[in-house]
Every structure is written in C-alpha cells, then in structure tokens.
Amino acid sequence: MKLTIDIDCTPQEARAFLGLPDVEALNALIVDEMTERAKANMDTLADPEKFMAQAMTMGGKSMEAMQAMMMAAMSGKK
Numbered sequence: 823m824k825l826t827i828d829i830d831c832t833p834q835e836a837r838a839f840l841g842l843p844d845v846e847a848l849n850a851l852i853v854d855e856m857t858e859r860a861k862a863n864m865d866t867l868a869d870p871e872k873f874m875a876q877a878m879t880m881g882g883k884s885m886e887a888m889q890a891m892m893m894a895a896m897s898g899k900k
Contacts, residue, residue, distance in 0.1 A: 829836075837844060866872045878885065 831839070834844065834846075836842075860867070866876055
C-alpha cells in the first residue's frame with residue numbers, strides 16, 4: 823500500500839508547525855554582511871594576482887589544509 827500526502831504551506835508555516843526557529847532575520851544579516859565584504863574586496867576578487875597573494879598570506883596552515891584536502895579528494899579518502 824502506498825500513501826501520498828501533499829502539504830501546501832509556506833516555509834514560515836512549516837517552521838512554525840515543526841517548532842523550528844525563524845532564522846530569516848539572521849539570514850538577512852549574514853547576506854548583508856557578505857555582500858558588504860564582497861563589495862569591499864571586489865578589486866581583489868577581480869584580479870587573480872591580488873587574490874592569490876591574499877590567499878597565500880592567510881598563513882601556512884590554510885595552504886597545508888588545502889593541500890591535504892586536495893590529496894584526500896584525489897586518493898578517495900575522507
């Protein structure tokens with residue numbers, strides 16, 4: 823026996839029904855902050871040399887972590 827139930831509701835109604843918090847304001851805050859940061863760094867993002875220079879100055883650990891992640895992806899390990 824197969825039973826299908828279609829529920830027609832908005833995301834807000836679904837969150838309220840399931841008792842989940844409304845994170846819409848937090849999401850808007852994060853999106854606004856990321857937009858401002860992207861606008862502030864637009865010249866760096868558009869120039870590959872500046873972007874790589876900034877990425878390299880983030881510290882040796884971040885580069886080592888990136889290399890480890892790439893090696894794990896190529897070897898199929900998690």
